[in-house]
Amino acid sequence: MDFTQATLVFVVLAPGVVFGVLALLWLLGWVPPERVISRITGWMFSASIIALLPVLRSLAASGAPAVTVTFGNWFAVHDYRFPMVLMADRLSLPFLGMTVVLSGLIGRFSVTYLHREPGFFRFFLLLHLFAFGSLLAFAAGSFDLLVGGWELVGITSVLLIAFFQQRTAPVENALRVFGVYRACDIGLLAAVFAMHNWAGTASFAGGLPRLTGYRATTVCILLLLAAAGKAAQVPFSGWLPRAMEGPTPSSAIFYGAISIHAGAYLLLRVQPMLVQSGLASALVISVGVATAVYGTISGRVSADAKSSLAFASLTQVGVVFVEIGMGWKWVAVVHILGHATVRTLQFLRAPSMLHDYHQMHSAIGGETSEAGGYLEELFPERMQLWLYRWALDRGHLDTILDRFVIHPLMRLSGFFSGLDRMGLHRPRRERGEVVVPVSSAAPRGARQEGI
Amino acid sequence: MEFYDLDALPATHQADLKRIRESLDKARAGNARERARRFESYSSGDSAEGALRHVEERSEHLAEPRPEYGHCTNAVCIVGRRSLTKGLFLDRRAFLASYDAAQDPNDEYLAAVLGAVVPVCAGISLEYYFSFVDNDRYGCGTKLPHNVTALVGVMDGHASDLRTGLPWQMVEIHEPVRILFVIETTPERLTKVMDASAPLKQLVENRWIRVAAIDPESGRVHVYRDHGFEEFEGPVERLPVVLSSAEWYGGRIEHLGMAWIQGASVQAAGIPAERGGR
Numbered sequence: 001m002d003f004t005q006a007t008l009v010f011v012v013l014a015p016g017v018v019f020g021v022l023a024l025l026w027l028l029g030w031v032p033p034e035r036v037i038s039r040i041t042g043w044m045f046s047a048s049i050i051a052l053l054p055v056l057r058s059l060a061a062s063g064a065p066a067v068t069v070t071f072g073n074w075f076a077v078h079d080y081r082f083p084m085v086l087m088a089d090r091l092s093l094p095f096l097g098m099t100v101v102l103s104g105l106i107g108r109f110s111v112t113y114l115h116r117e118p119g120f121f122r123f124f125l126l127l128h129l130f131a132f133g134s135l136l137a138f139a140a141g142s143f144d145l146l147v148g149g150w151e152l153v154g155i156t157s158v159l160l161i162a163f164f165q166q167r168t169a170p171v172e173n174a175l176r177v178f179g180v181y182r183a184c185d186i187g188l189l190a191a192v193f194a195m196h197n198w199a200g201t202a203s204f205a206g207g208l209p210r211l212t213g214y215r216a217t218t219v220c221i222l223l224l225l226a227a228a229g230k231a232a233q234v235p236f237s238g239w240l241p242r243a244m245e246g247p248t249p250s251s252a253i254f255y256g257a258i259s260i261h262a263g264a265y266l267l268l269r270v271q272p273m274l275v276q277s278g279l280a281s282a283l284v285i286s287v288g289v290a291t292a293v294y295g296t297i298s299g300r301v302s303a304d305a306k307s308s309l310a311f312a313s314l315t316q317v318g319v320v321f322v323e324i325g326m327g328w329k330w331v332a333v334v335h336i337l338g339h340a341t342v343r344t345l346q347f348l349r350a351p352s353m354l355h356d357y358h359q360m361h362s363a364i365g366g367e368t369s370e371a372g373g374y375l376e377e378l379f380p381e382r383m384q385l386w387l388y389r390w391a392l393d394r395g396h397l398d399t400i401l402d403r404f405v406i407h408p409l410m411r412l413s414g415f416f417s418g419l420d421r422m423g424l425h426r427p428r429r430e431r432g433e434v435v436v437p438v439s440s441a442a443p444r445g446a447r448q449e450g451i
Numbered sequence: 452m453e454f455y456d457l458d459a460l461p462a463t464h465q466a467d468l469k470r471i472r473e474s475l476d477k478a479r480a481g482n483a484r485e486r487a488r489r490f491e492s493y494s495s496g497d498s499a500e501g502a503l504r505h506v507e508e509r510s511e512h513l514a515e516p517r518p519e520y521g522h523c524t525n526a527v528c529i530v531g532r533r534s535l536t537k538g539l540f541l542d543r544r545a546f547l548a549s550y551d552a553a554q555d556p557n558d559e560y561l562a563a564v565l566g567a568v569v570p571v572c573a574g575i576s577l578e579y580y581f582s583f584v585d586n587d588r589y590g591c592g593t594k595l596p597h598n599v600t601a602l603v604g605v606m607d608g609h610a611s612d613l614r615t616g617l618p619w620q621m622v623e624i625h626e627p628v629r630i631l632f633v634i635e636t637t638p639e640r641l642t643k644v645m646d647a648s649a650p651l652k653q654l655v656e657n658r659w660i661r662v663a664a665i666d667p668e669s670g671r672v673h674v675y676r677d678h679g680f681e682e683f684e685g686p687v688e689r690l691p692v693v694l695s696s697a698e699w700y701g702g703r704i705e706h707l708g709m710a711w712i713q714g715a716s717v718q719a720a721g722i723p724a725e726r727g728g729r
Contacts (some may be wrong), residue, residue: 112514115492116623117595164596170608245608247595249514304600307609348513353599 004058005069007051008088011096012139014044014051015103016132022125036393038111038125045104045131052097055088065089068205080196085141087205094333095138095265098340099258103131106253109348113249124248130156134258138265141205143192146269150188150262153228154181157259160250161243177239179406183429184229184236188266191222208273216273220280223270224287231263231317234290237298239396240314244306251306252347258314258341264336267324268370274324281325288321294395305350313343410438452477479503481696485543488700489520489624495702516594516620523579523625524706528572530564531635531665540696540710546572552636552667561636562644569632569651573660576630582617583625590616626706631661638664638673638680 001009004329018040025032032040066089074082088096107127114120140146158181162174196204198219199209210443211219227233232240232255240260244251254260267274267284274280292315299311316339323332349356361367376384390396452475460468466725478500487493493505510518528546529536534545548568555561582590591597591614597605604613634641641664645651646726654660655675663683673680688717693699699710 109514112492112512113516114595115516116620117593164593164608167607169611170596173609242609244598245596252627295677304606306598350599351516351594351597352513357602 001069004067007054008067008086008139009069009434011048011051011055011100012132012135014048014088015128015135018044018228019125019128022121022128022349026121026125031121034111034115034120037121038107041107041111041124042104042126044128045100045107048100049104051099052093052100056093056097059088059090059093064298066205070141071207074411079200081201083201083203083205084145085203085205086139086145087141088139091265091268091329091333092138094337095261096135098337099131099134099138102257102340102344103127104255105344106249110247110249114247117247122289123160123163123250126156126160127250130160130253130259137262142201142203143188143195144202147185147188147192150226150230150266151185153259154178154185154263156259157181157243157254159402160246160254163246163250173239173242173245175241179237180229180236184226187222187225187227187229191219191226194219194222199282204269211240211273212276217277217280220270220274220277221283223266224280224284227263227266227321228287229263230266230320231260232291232314233263233287233296233318233321234395235397235401237291237294237314238401240310241302241307241394244310246320248306248347248351252344255313256343256347261320261336261340264317264320264324264332267321268329268332271324271327271329275327281327283325285322285325288318288323288325291315291321292318294397295411297387297391298394301388305353306347309343309346309350312346313339316343355409452476482572483507485698486519487507487698488704489524490517491704495704516618521621522575522623523592523622525572525579526626526628527631527633528568529633529635530568531667535635535665538712538714539690540693540699540707540712542700542707542709544706550635552640558636558640558644561634561640562647562716565634565644565651566648569660572630572632573654577659578623579618579625580627580629583622583627586616586619586622592623594618594620597630629659631663633663633665635665635667635671636668642680662708 020035022032022040058064058067066087069086071084071086074084076082108126110123110127114123117123129152133149133156135149137146137149137153140149152349158174158178161177162171164170192202194215195209195211198215199211201208201209229236240255243255246254274284295311295318296316299308299315302308302311316335320332320339323335379387393399452472454468454472457468480499480503481507484499487505488495490505490509492509493502504520506591509515512518514559524542524544525546526544527541528548530548530550533549536545542551546568548564550564552560552561576611586592592607594606597618598608600606600613606613609711641662645655645662655662656678664673664675664680665671667675672683673683674683679714690709691699692711692713694713696710696712700707701710
């Protein structure tokens with residue numbers, strides 16, 4: 001392993017090691033004071049930013065396609081192998097850079113923002129785990145490894161939405177986000193299975209698995225499902241405004257910068273396969289267009305700062321999806337970097353919005369003029385009202401999901417649970433045992449103590 | 452600190468302006484240091500200028516949920532001649548309103564001063580009181596998930612009722628006590644003014660606030676209890692005497708009792724140490 005490879009390994013592993021050590025200390029009963037956490041976080045992310053420079057230099061100077069580090073296989077069963085390959089190429093490097101720079105910035109910001117907060121330690125624990133997860137996802141050399149990082153990003157995202165766990169709303173909303181994530185992750189897992197099945201590998205270090213025709217289309221569509229869930233594209237968009245329950249800096253880094261663009265990264269990764277499939281490309285473009293239009297209309301009626309920022313993010317990510325579908329790979333990368341930086345700043349400024357407006361109004365000596373009114377006037381008056389109601393209910397997306405997906409699923413699981421009871425309990429009753437009804441099997445106290 | 456219309460200042464007064472500027476800068480640096488001592492993130496070793504920079508910086512910092520503690524910890528309002536409190540270290544816990552009973556034979560000004568000072572200070576104090584005792588219901592909880600809505604208020608996270616009251620970060624070091632008004636006049640004159648004003652009387656009778664009168668001549672204190680003034684009796688603590696306020700509060704972050712700053716004039720009439728500060 002040469003120096004450049006070592007630095008890449010350091011960048012990816014550093015937050016994971018910090019998380020591991022802090023978590024271990026916590027399990028042993030020691031919660032480090034704020035000052036210690038802030039020092040560790042600052043040093044670690046500064047070192048990571050510096051450690052990316054040799055990787056950048058190596059790619060720029062040598063013209064090599066990627067810096068690759070191979071650790072062999074984690075395990076192998078028959079024909080299946082789980083390769084541990086880290087890789088930084090010209091696509092992952094911008095994402096790695098964005099992650100370390102913005103995570104470091106958010107870490108510094110949060111030291112002040114969460115000062116004296118009881119969950120201070122928990123927040124930083126999750127921030128490090130998140131940084132590790134996203135670096136792993138962006139530096140993975142195979143889809144198998146990418147899944148690991150992808151899941152870590154998902155779970156930290158959910159845990160940070162539920163950060164204020166003493167109130168019910170954050171926990172409920174976090175659970176919903178968790179549900180959407182898990183449902184859409186099926187796409188990613190199925191795509192990995194499909195690649196292994198058809199191409200024998202899901203590694204993309206040294207080129208994507210060679211698939212053509214309906215196979216390429218199937219894999220791309222499955223990955224689109226995963227990407228759309230993570231990036232809150234239509235029809236999954238309902239969860240994004242609900243995710244605004246956590247502390248502001250975590251909203252900034254997840255839904256302004258990194259997590260929201262992870263889906264786009266996934267599609268960029270399979271872009272060479274995507275361009276072969278007209279159907280999949282068309283689907284990516286349609287999802288992007290639908291999300292961009294939905295985001296801009298819903299964002300216009302959002303009265304609160306964080307929801308309107310969330311919808312603004314959606315609009316931009318929708319446009320990024322369109323760019324990817326059109327095959328404009330590098331336009332999409334530049335768009336993502338620019339969007340992530342600006343949106344993070346906007347999220348961080350959101351709590352001072354009243355102050356900002358006062359300053360702006362006193363500087364221009366009056367109120368700002370209303371923007372965007374000309375767009376409304378393009379529609380007839382009855383249409384305007386209808387559109388307003390539609391946008392106010394966020395396109396009824398949540399209601400549609402509730403009615404046509406969640407409720408039928410619940411009924412189905414109720415049906416199976418009934419079958420279960422019939423099959424399992426009858427013989428015992430015949431034996432004369434006391435049967436505890438399933439609904440009351442869990443003591444009430446257990447529910448209240450939970451979470 | 453910004454001065455306006457400086458171009459209109461005649462050359463003869465430039466020296467005065469310079470002197471005023473220096474005094475004001477010194478005062479605000481000293482003030483900043485007293486404010487900064489309550490912040491955990493401030494290292495007490497800093498000079499007065501360092502404290503001023505710290506206080507100014509946090510008022511602008513995007514990530515700072517506690518730009519200042521505002522009226523937090525306030526427990527007393529003293530209405531009287533300023534000589535009454537001169538040299539007294541009050542730990543920034545007192546509202547001070549100027550009033551001289553000798554110049555107000557008919558108690559007109561007293562009524563006017565109390566009519567403004569009492570509702571305002573009582574309102575502020577009660578807002579802190581209730582936001583502290585039940586921060587979830589009367590306050591607006593922690594600031595960290597707040598979401599500015601329609602530019603009129605805040606929600607918790609993605610959807611909630613608009614939150615009222617003060618956030619936990621603003622009241623976390625508050626002591627929930629009902630504010631004590633110490634008014635420099637006689638109990639008789641104060642009773643007359645209170646009887647004439649229904650809002651004032653309601654606040655006092657229903658015990659939203661506490662009232663004491665300090666006699667401008669004798670310095671004796673009467674406290675309002677159960678529909679009337681009673682003379683305050685009890686041990687009068689001796690105040691600690693220090694050379695400067697910085698000596699008293701230096702390096703300490705907790706609530707501090709009152710102290711007598713020796714460097715200042717000691718001609719003022721004292722009030723018992725049990726009042727006001729704790």
